[in-house]
Amino acid sequence: MSQFQDIIAYxxxxxxxxxxxxxxxxxxxxxxxxVIAICLVVGSILVLDLRLLGLASIHRPVSRLAGAILxxxxxxxxxxxxxxxxxxxxxATKYLxxxxxxxxxxxxxxxxxxxxxxxxxxxxxxxxxEKEPRPPLRARLAGAVxxxxxIAVVACGRWIGFTMQVL
Amino acid sequence: MEAALTAFxxxxxxxxxxxxxxxxxxxxxxLQTIHILCVAIVFSSAVLVDLRLFxxxxxxxxxxxxxxxxxxxxxxxxxxxxxxxxxxIIGEPRRSLVNPTFYxxxxxxxxAILLTAGLQRSIASAPVAWEKDRSRRMAGKxxxxxxxxxxxxxxxxxxxxxxxxxx
Numbered sequence: 304m305s306q307f308q309d310i311i312a313y314x315x316x317x318x319x320x321x322x323x324x325x326x327x328x329x330x331x332x333x334x335x336x337x338v339i340a341i342c343l344v345v346g347s348i349l350v351l352d353l354r355l356l357g358l359a360s361i362h363r364p365v366s367r368l369a370g371a372i373l374x375x376x377x378x379x380x381x382x383x384x385x386x387x388x389x390x391x392x393x394x395a396t397k398y399l400x401x402x403x404x405x406x407x408x409x410x411x412x413x414x415x416x417x418x419x420x421x422x423x424x425x426x427x428x429x430x431x432x433e434k435e436p437r438p439p440l441r442a443r444l445a446g447a448v449x450x451x452x453x454i455a456v457v458a459c460g461r462w463i464g465f466t467m468q469v470l
Numbered sequence: 471m472e473a474a475l476t477a478f479x480x481x482x483x484x485x486x487x488x489x490x491x492x493x494x495x496x497x498x499x500x501l502q503t504i505h506i507l508c509v510a511i512v513f514s515s516a517v518l519v520d521l522r523l524f525x526x527x528x529x530x531x532x533x534x535x536x537x538x539x540x541x542x543x544x545x546x547x548x549x550x551x552x553x554x555x556x557x558x559i560i561g562e563p564r565r566s567l568v569n570p571t572f573y574x575x576x577x578x579x580x581x582a583i584l585l586t587a588g589l590q591r592s593i594a595s596a597p598v599a600w601e602k603d604r605s606r607r608m609a610g611k612x613x614x615x616x617x618x619x620x621x622x623x624x625x626x627x628x629x630x631x632x633x634x635x636x637x
Binding site: 331334335338339341342343345346347349350359360363367368371372375454457458461462464465 | 495498499500502503506507509510511513514515517518521527528530531539622625626628629630632633
């Protein structure tokens with residue numbers, strides 16, 4: 304545990320973290336990039352989730368749509384994670400004390416687990432049903448869970464702003 | 471003009487609706503969460519079609535089909551954005567109505583609406599030209615660049631409203 308605290312302290316005490324903390328325009332600018340990236344992550348994942356639910360893009364085979372949309376999602380996620388990390392280290396200790404921040408990280412991990420379960424188990428026989436307008440229940444479930452988790456991620460993100468008193 | 475807006479903001483914040491929004495602590499973060507989720511949908515829809523114009527997304531499907539799948543969703547969601555945005559203004563009038571960043575956001579939004587509506591109509595009426603005609607393809611890429619920049623500008627300005635409000 305203390306090793307974890309050492310790592311956190313290392314980043315929080317770094318010159319980079321200090322400039323984000325002290326500079327008036329740096330934090331809001333990184334935050335804006337973070338919001339743009341998150342919007343693209345959530346919006347693009349929603350496209351795939353709605354396909355899995357059989358509610359949109361129903362004429363597109365699931366693997367084709369996934370192949371087209373996931374590079375967009377992952378690129379945006381990389382930007383969201385990087386900008387999020389920069390915001391985090393500017394006040395790491397306070398963020399870790401914030402329940403909504405911890406919840407947000409856990410929910411993102413849960414969304415990752417949901418994705419792994421889908422790709423590893425539920426979509427093993429993808430080729431057999433991917434052209435059907437309405438995928439099987441396990442795929443629809445994965446889509447529904449994903450939508451709910453990402454809504455919760457955004458809600459927690461917004462609530463962090465109302466429960467952190469740093470600026 | 472500014473005096474009139476200040477007076478209007480003062481009147482608005484004294485209304486019972488404004489009072490209700492201000493006093494229940496959960497209303498503003500909830501409205502903001504819905505607002506951001508809707509921004510995610512509108513932003514991603516526009517950007518995905520822009521990426522298609524760059525031949526970076528769903529290349530194996532005609533542009534007309536991609537536009538038909540993503541662009542129509544923008545308009546009803548935009549109404550939800552106007553509703554949640556309107557309620558947020560009623561809750562905290564001074565935060566936006568006497569804030570230049572808010573007017574920048576609205577100006578950019580107007581440009582984005584005209585751009586997107588124009589693109590949607592044009593692709594629907596001349597789908598082949600957008601794919602085959604060389605100069606039209608170039609124009610499409612230029613338009614896509616402007617569109618992405620304007621939408622990012624809207625999100626940037628949206629986040630900066632919080633940092634530029636009058637004290």
